[in-house]
Amino acid sequence: MEINKIFNMDVFDFFNKTIHSEMIDLAIVDPPYNISQENWDFFKTEKEYWDFTFQWIDQLISKMKKTGSLYLFNSAYNSAIIVNYLLQKGLIFQNWIVWYKKDGFSVSKKKYVNNQETILFFTMSKEYCFNGEAIRIPYESKARIKHAKTKGILKNGKRWFPNENGKLCPDVWNFASTRHSNKVNGKLIKSLHPTPKPEAMLERMILASSNRDDLVLDLFSGSGITSYVAKKFKRNFIGCENENNYVKMANERLKTLEVK
Numbered sequence: 001m002e003i004n005k006i007f008n009m010d011v012f013d014f015f016n017k018t019i020h021s022e023m024i025d026l027a028i029v030d031p032p033y034n035i036s037q038e039n040w041d042f043f044k045t046e047k048e049y050w051d052f053t054f055q056w057i058d059q060l061i062s063k064m065k066k067t068g069s070l071y072l073f074n075s076a077y078n079s080a081i082i083v084n085y086l087l088q089k090g091l092i093f094q095n096w097i098v099w100y101k102k103d104g105f106s107v108s109k110k111k112y113v114n115n116q117e118t119i120l121f122f123t124m125s126k127e128y129c130f131n132g133e134a135i136r137i138p139y140e141s142k143a144r145i146k147h148a149k150t151k152g153i154l155k156n157g158k159r160w161f162p163n164e165n166g167k168l169c170p171d172v173w174n175f176a177s178t179r180h181s182n183k184v185n186g187k188l189i190k191s192l193h194p195t196p197k198p199e200a201m202l203e204r205m206i207l208a209s210s211n212r213d214d215l216v217l218d219l220f221s222g223s224g225i226t227s228y229v230a231k232k233f234k235r236n237f238i239g240c241e242n243e244n245n246y247v248k249m250a251n252e253r254l255k256t257l258e259v260k
Contacts, residue, residue, distance in 0.1 A: 004231070006221050006239035006254070008247040014240040015059040024064050025129070025214035026235075028205055028226045030073045030197060031056070037195070040243060053078075054085060060219065061089055064124050069094075069209040072120040073197070079118040086122050095121040098172045099201070119173075121209075129214070134207045136166035169208070175201045195222065202229040210235050224250025231257055 001023075007014055032041040034049040043049040064070065070091070074082060079096070087093060097119040108114070139145040144153075145162045152159035175198040206229050210216055218226035218239035223246060230237035231254060241247045 003215065003236050003238045006218065006224050006227055006241055006247055006250050008242070008244050009240055010242055011056050011219065011240055012059065015056070015063065018240075019063045019217075019238065021062055022065050023215060024060075024068055024217045026069050026071075026206065026210040027060060027064060027217040027219060028071045028202065029060070029217075029219045030195070030222060030226075031220045033075050033078060035075070050081070053082070056219075057082070057085065057089070060217075061091070061124075063217070066125050067127050067129065068124045069128050069130075070120070070122045070124075071205050071209070072122070074118055074120070076116070076118045079120055083120060086120070091122040091124060092126060093120075094123055095171045097121055100172060100174050101177045102174075129209055129211055131208050131211075132168055133165070135169045135204050136163065137169055138166045169204065173201060173204070197225055199225055199229060202226050203233070206230055206233055206235060221250055222246055224253060228253060228257060231259060234259060 001018065001020060007018060009018070031053065032043075032049070034041065034043050034046070036042045043052065060070075070086075072079075072082065083093065083096070099117045099119055101116055139162060147153075148160070148162050152161045154160075177198070202225055206216060206226075210230075212234045214235050216226065216230040216235050216237045218224065218230070218237055221227060221239035221241035224239060224241070227237040227239045227250065239250070241250065
């Protein structure tokens with residue numbers, strides 16, 4: 001089996017011909033949402049979408065190690081259905097992560113404006129990798145933390161001192177979308193892929209839920225950012241993407257990354 005490569009294949013051919021059972025340590029999946037954003041995200045009916053989704057999920061589960069972890073992007077509505085399906089399959093729910101994007105899909109005057117996406121964090125069992133210390137984030141109250149460094153803060157009869165690496169990571173993540181992060185002179189620049197995920201967000205997932213030399217699955221690779229970050233942090237990776245142009249773009253970018 002060839003790893004450290006993104007394959008230009010249909011997802012089901014990829015599962016059947018490329019990956020062995022119980023070999024994936026961490027899967028990061030950014031699948032179609034059924035919002036008709038591109039041809040690959042268009043389904044004739046909702047039933048067709050769910051038949052497709054449950055089929056690839058079943059294939060994925062068979063490829064995961066018993067100690068493996070799964071991060072799955074989707075809309076809140078779809079995620080609510082997927083949570084129930086994964087629980088029925090015996091996976092263990094860990095977190096419903098809210099990605100606060102600061103820019104939504106569309107403006108609406110008949111409901112609240114969508115300003116977030118969902119990331120489901122599941123594990124295959126109760127034994128799994130989670131490096132919480134590797135993903136601490138800065139404290140928000142700088143003045144209070146500055147005071148606490150010298151004198152501490154009294155909590156439950158004990159004096160608490162802040163961790164120099166910041167606080168433990170919560171389940172609400174503040175990352176601006178890639179399209180807003182890459183503005184030039186204040187103007188949005190159209191990206192080669194319509195839904196790229198922020199590199200810093202993928203770093204958090206990979207550092208938290210894998211170790212060096214683990215195998216990361218980049219399913220529905222798109223721009224290949226998951227594979228890129230996996231390589232950057234000395235993880236092995238294997239990806240699958242059906243659109244040839246995206247695969248070429250991703251593999252070319254991977255060639256530019258030198259890991260020492």
